Amino acid sequence: MFFLHYLDNAATTLVPEEVVQAMEEALRRHSGNPSSQYPFGQDGKDIVEGGRMVIAKALGCDKERLFFTSCGTESDVWAIRSAVWHGRHKGNHIITTAVEHSAVLETCKWLETEGCRVTYLQPDKTGMVSAQQVREALQEDTVLVSMMLVNNETGCVFPVAEVARLLREVGSTALLHCDAVQGFLKVPCDPVGWGVDLMSLSGHKLGGPKGIGALYISPKLRNFRPLLPGGGQEQGLRSGTEATAQIAGFAKAVELRLENYDEKIRHMAEMKALCLEKLLTLPDVVAVGGGTAPHILAVSLPGYPSGNIVTDLGSQGICISAGSACHKGKSSHVVSALGLPKRTAAGVIRISFSPETTVEDIEALYEALRKHQANRCSML
Numbered sequence: 001m002f003f004l005h006y007l008d009n010a011a012t013t014l015v016p017e018e019v020v021q022a023m024e025e026a027l028r029r030h031s032g033n034p035s036s037q038y039p040f041g042q043d044g045k046d047i048v049e050g051g052r053m054v055i056a057k058a059l060g061c062d063k064e065r066l067f068f069t070s071c072g073t074e075s076d077v078w079a080i081r082s083a084v085w086h087g088r089h090k091g092n093h094i095i096t097t098a099v100e101h102s103a104v105l106e107t108c109k110w111l112e113t114e115g116c117r118v119t120y121l122q123p124d125k126t127g128m129v130s131a132q133q134v135r136e137a138l139q140e141d142t143v144l145v146s147m148m149l150v151n152n153e154t155g156c157v158f159p160v161a162e163v164a165r166l167l168r169e170v171g172s173t174a175l176l177h178c179d180a181v182q183g184f185l186k187v188p189c190d191p192v193g194w195g196v197d198l199m200s201l202s203g204h205k206l207g208g209p210k211g212i213g214a215l216y217i218s219p220k221l222r223n224f225r226p227l228l229p230g231g232g233q234e235q236g237l238r239s240g241t242e243a244t245a246q247i248a249g250f251a252k253a254v255e256l257r258l259e260n261y262d263e264k265i266r267h268m269a270e271m272k273a274l275c276l277e278k279l280l281t282l283p284d285v286v287a288v289g290g291g292t293a294p295h296i297l298a299v300s301l302p303g304y305p306s307g308n309i310v311t312d313l314g315s316q317g318i319c320i321s322a323g324s325a326c327h328k329g330k331s332s333h334v335v336s337a338l339g340l341p342k343r344t345a346a347g348v349i350r351i352s353f354s355p356e357t358t359v360e361d362i363e364a365l366y367e368a369l370r371k372h373q374a375n376r377c378s379m380l
Contacts, residue, residue, distance in 0.1 A: 004317030005361040010152050010182060010296050010352035011321055012204045015249070019207055022252035026245040034242045035233065044244045051251035055214060058185065058254050059201070061192050067215050067234045068247060072181040072202030073103040074227070075215040076146075078238070079198040080107045082225035083144045083175045084116060090173060091141020097121045097129045097158070099334045100148050101179055108146075123337055126290030127154035131162040135170070142174040149183030153334040153350055154298050155291025157187050164195040175221075181205055181213075185257045186265065186295055191216050203246065207354075208253035212246035257355075264355035269294035271357045278366045283373060288348050289338065295354070300340070301347040304373065309349055313368050320365070321350045 006014060026047055032040035034048050049063070056063040069075045084094065096108055098120040108118045119137045121129045134145060145167065147158050160178050167174055177198040183189050184201050191199040199216040203209055217224055217237075230239030257264065272294060279285050279299055288298040301309065306322035313320060322332070335348050351365065 005364045006319045007351045007353065007357065007361055007365060008319045008321050009354040009357075010205070010350060012210065013207045013354055014356070015209060016207050016253070016256055018256060019209065019249045019252045023209060023245040023249040026248040030244060034244060035231065044242070047244050047248050048242045051247040054251040055201070055254050058258060059199070059216060060190050061216055062219070064235070065217055065219055067217060067238050068242060069213040069215055069227070069238060070211055070243070071213040072101075072179070072200050072205075073213075075181075075200035075202070075213045076101065076103040076177075076179055077107050078227040079177045079200060079215055080104065080144065080146055081111070082227070083177060083198060084111060085225045086175065086221065086223075087143030087173070091139070091143050092116045093139050093142040094118045094144045094146065095121065095134060095137045095142060095174075096146040097123065097148070098337045099123050099127065099129075099151055099154075100146065101152060101181070102333075104146055104148070104179055105333070123156075125338060127151060127156040127288075127334070127338055128290060129158060131159045131166050134163050135166055138170065138172055138174070142172060144175050144177060146177040146179070148179040148181075149189060150180075150187055150293045150296070151289075151291065151334065152182045152296070153332060154289030154338075155293040155296030156289060157183070157292050160196060161190070161194040168195060182293070182296070185254065185261070186268075187293055191218075197221060203250035203253060206253050206257050208250040209246050212243055212250045214250075265294050267355055268353045268357065271353045271359075271362060272297050274359065275351060275353075275362045275365070278362060279369065282366070282370060285369075286344065288335075288340070288344075295352050297351045297353075298348055299351070300344045301349070301369070301373065302341070302343040304347045306347055306349050309347075309369070309372060312372050313365070316364075316368055318365055318368050321352075322348065 030043040030047050032044045034045035052063045056066040121133045123129050149160050164176050175197040178196050179200045180189055181202040185206050197218040201214040203212040226237045228239045233239050286300050288300050310322050335345050
């Protein structure tokens with residue numbers, strides 16, 4: 001399978017050769033069990049702890065507070081379920097948004113069947129939610145607020161720091177979880193400085209391999225409930241033999257993303273602005289949402305089913321999506337929450353950028369969409 005023009009970086013990112021080499025080195029030369037006491041195993045432990053240091057430094061936290069998981073979904077589920085357990089003697093009320101990733105929403109629905117009450121904050125027409133909405137939803141028995149940093153379909157950057165400050169100001173004991181899978185190393189992300197209790201990360205959203213994620217856990221949560229009991233890895237909080245090669249790849253991807261970081265962010269923002277400018281010259285195309293993240297753009301071609309657009313462009317080697325890849329063809333709950341007209345909602349596509357996105361990628365997308373519209377018109 002070849003990708004001529006890859007514009008679906010919010011779904012996953014292409015893996016740089018340097019990341020592949022770091023993983024290959026770990027697999028070939030350091031594949032011992034990191035928990036073993038002999039040197040071959042300790043080499044693996046060095047990779048694990050070195051990778052933890054790299055990622056924690058990028059996140060601005062102590063490495064002892066960063067715990068490896070298999071993916072962002074696992075990090076979200078662990079954070080939410082254990083946070084509710086942590087506050088079980090105080091209450092069972094959760095606040096989240098109606099446009100969170102499915103990993104968060106499905107976990108909240110699961111907890112509702114176990115007796116929890118969940119308030120789902122609705123976004124405005126631009127896709128934003130506010131700290132004021134959190135304030136109004138807070139109750140005495142609220143034990144958790146879970147708010148993503150960047151929405152994976154609209155690119156809206158949510159006010160996580162403001163919510164953290166709000167919880168302190170009103171004296172709430174609710175924990176704050178942030179799904180930062182789409183935000184880490186793309187927008188400001190500072191769990192320690194903001195006062196976030198739990199933050200989820202994923203490696204494959206920034207050039208790392210699939211199958212590796214992480215969870216930041218605040219030092220104030222000393223008795224946080226383990227996700228997986230067993231051999232006691234990850235300070236006893238997430239047992240299971242460490243995924244040494246994936247950790248090496250994640251850390252290398254972080255190192256690469258940090259090289260000329262400001263320039264990379266600026267480039268993605270410029271590509272997004274150029275793409276929007278060109279697509280708005282096509283008949284009837286409208287921007288969707290008010291996302292300011294530099295790497296995600298949502299637009300709609302009203303009257304043109306998004307699934308057909310994605311299939312047509314994919315056959316030409318142009319990769320975009322009709323929303324989150326996690327929906328697997330189902331209607332997007334994010335788009336539904338925006339209250340768009342039916343024809344507009346049905347035509348929403350997501351274009352997402354990386355530091356490697358080129359003007360040629362955008363020109364190819366523009367031409368393909370122009371032809372898609374022309375072909376559709378000729379058939380009517």
